[in-house]
Amino acid sequence: MLKQTPLNAKHHEAHAKLVDFSGWEMPIHYGSQVEEHHIVRRDAGMFDVSHMLPVDIKGVNARGFLRKLFANNVDKLQTTGRALYTCMLHEGGGVVDDLIVYFMSESWFRLVVNAGCADKDLAWIETQRDQYAPGLVITPRRDLAMVAVQGPNAASKLWQAMPGTRELAETMKPFRAVVVGEMFVARTGYTGEDGFEIMVPNKAAPFFWQALLEAGVKPCGLGARDTLRLEAGMNLYGQDMDEGVTPFDSGLAWTVDMSGERDFIGRHALLNLPRNRQLVGLKLLERGVLRSHQSVFTAFGEGEITSGSFSPTLNGSIALARVPVGVALGDTVEVDIRGKRMSAAVVKYPFVRNGKALI
Numbered sequence: 001m002l003k004q005t006p007l008n009a010k011h012h013e014a015h016a017k018l019v020d021f022s023g024w025e026m027p028i029h030y031g032s033q034v035e036e037h038h039i040v041r042r043d044a045g046m047f048d049v050s051h052m053l054p055v056d057i058k059g060v061n062a063r064g065f066l067r068k069l070f071a072n073n074v075d076k077l078q079t080t081g082r083a084l085y086t087c088m089l090h091e092g093g094g095v096v097d098d099l100i101v102y103f104m105s106e107s108w109f110r111l112v113v114n115a116g117c118a119d120k121d122l123a124w125i126e127t128q129r130d131q132y133a134p135g136l137v138i139t140p141r142r143d144l145a146m147v148a149v150q151g152p153n154a155a156s157k158l159w160q161a162m163p164g165t166r167e168l169a170e171t172m173k174p175f176r177a178v179v180v181g182e183m184f185v186a187r188t189g190y191t192g193e194d195g196f197e198i199m200v201p202n203k204a205a206p207f208f209w210q211a212l213l214e215a216g217v218k219p220c221g222l223g224a225r226d227t228l229r230l231e232a233g234m235n236l237y238g239q240d241m242d243e244g245v246t247p248f249d250s251g252l253a254w255t256v257d258m259s260g261e262r263d264f265i266g267r268h269a270l271l272n273l274p275r276n277r278q279l280v281g282l283k284l285l286e287r288g289v290l291r292s293h294q295s296v297f298t299a300f301g302e303g304e305i306t307s308g309s310f311s312p313t314l315n316g317s318i319a320l321a322r323v324p325v326g327v328a329l330g331d332t333v334e335v336d337i338r339g340k341r342m343s344a345a346v347v348k349y350p351f352v353r354n355g356k357a358l359i
Contacts, residue, residue, distance in 0.1 A: 002025040004024070004025050005024065005048055005205075006145045007048045011048065015031075016029065016030045021115070024115060028221045029221035029223045030218075037228060039151065039224075040220060040228055041352075043151050044150070044152070044154045044157045045151055046147055046149045049146045049148050050147070050202075051115035053140055056141060057125075057138055061136060062108065062133075066109060069088060069264070072257050073260075074109070077102075077103035080105065081102065081103070081177045082103050082177075083175040085175075086255055089264070089270075091265060093273055094245060095243060095247060095250065097120075097121050098252070099121075100188060102186065110141075116238060141199075144200065147209065147212070148197045149196050150189045150196075152193060154217075155196075158198075158217075160216075161211040161215035162183070174188070184200075186198070191225070191228040192354065231313055231314070233320070239306050240279065248270065248273075249279070249322060250279050256270065276324060276325050277323065280320070280321055280346050281319070281351060282296070282344040282347065284318070284319075285343040286342045288317060288342050290309070290335060291308045291309075298324060298326075300325070304322055304323075305319045305335065311351060311352070313352045313357060314352065327346055330345070
């Protein structure tokens with residue numbers, strides 16, 4: 001039986017098309033995926049992301065443990081509420097998961113991990129805790145629902161829906177969070193637009209969703225979330241990265257802090273593995289749609305599309321592809337689409353940010 005979020009009844013009420021997503025019954029759209037995509041780019045939309053898992057790490061050695069656990073360095077987090085995007089690696093340098101970590105105090109950090117990796121991540125973190133910091137308390141927060149409110153009008157409509165949040169959250173910069181009563185409000189997102197990811201107690205989630213509806217925020221499904229994140233050049237775990245590839249193979253070198261002598265899990269492998277693959281953006285130059293797993297033919301050898309889709313903002317097909325090192329911006333490559341090779345330009349991603357086409 002599929003797991004359900006605290007907002008499941010709201011999705012049924014809105015006649016959403018519900019699908020199995022990592023074992024959860026989740027809305028793929030509420031009528032039109034393309035329309036929902038444009039709503040987020042032009043106004044404000046909201047996503048139920050309660051299938052993702054917040055995890056609290058508490059104890060006197062929390063920072064020291066996370067310095068070991070993550071490829072990015074939590075020592076960059078010195079201000080309460082500050083957030084950091086990072087990968088969690090295994091000893092071979094492959095990506096166990098990508099996540100956001102929030103610094104709330106020296107004895108409290110909050111992680112948010114992907115739905116499809118939640119059980120695996122929790123087991124991995126607990127195993128590493130037992131080895132490196134046995135006194136830490138690790139608490140999965142399935143008592144919290146999470147709603148992402150995204151778009152150029154996300155802030156104004158959130159203030160309208162929840163007036164008490166404005167004073168504390170209005171001046172927050174991206175990748176900051178604040179606790180407002182029982183709410184955890186973070187200025188983060190997965191769309192390339194301004195917005196917030198808000199955690200509330202499960203029992204309060206339907207009332208929060210309804211307040212956002214009444215403020216004019218439109219519900220959006222995971223279909224639009226996927227095309228939005230692809231336009232924004234954001235990786236999806238299980239497609240653009242997994243345990244078989246390193247952050248360097250996935251365009252995530254910027255999330256790996258190799259400075260100093262910090263000995264994080266996977267560091268030794270990253271220092272010794274060859275770097276012969278890279279992640280690039282593609283824009284199809286002919287009619288068709290780029291999809292994951294399609295072969296890419298370059299002057300330096302064969303690659304593969306990791307994520308591909310029609311881009312509603314650009315009105316064309318775009319993709320992220322893992323190709324050999326040597327392929328450069330401006331090159332033309334060929335993609336096998338149903339047995340026919342079609343031309344695509346190698347372009348810089350993100351493709352779209354803050355509603356504007358960048359290519």
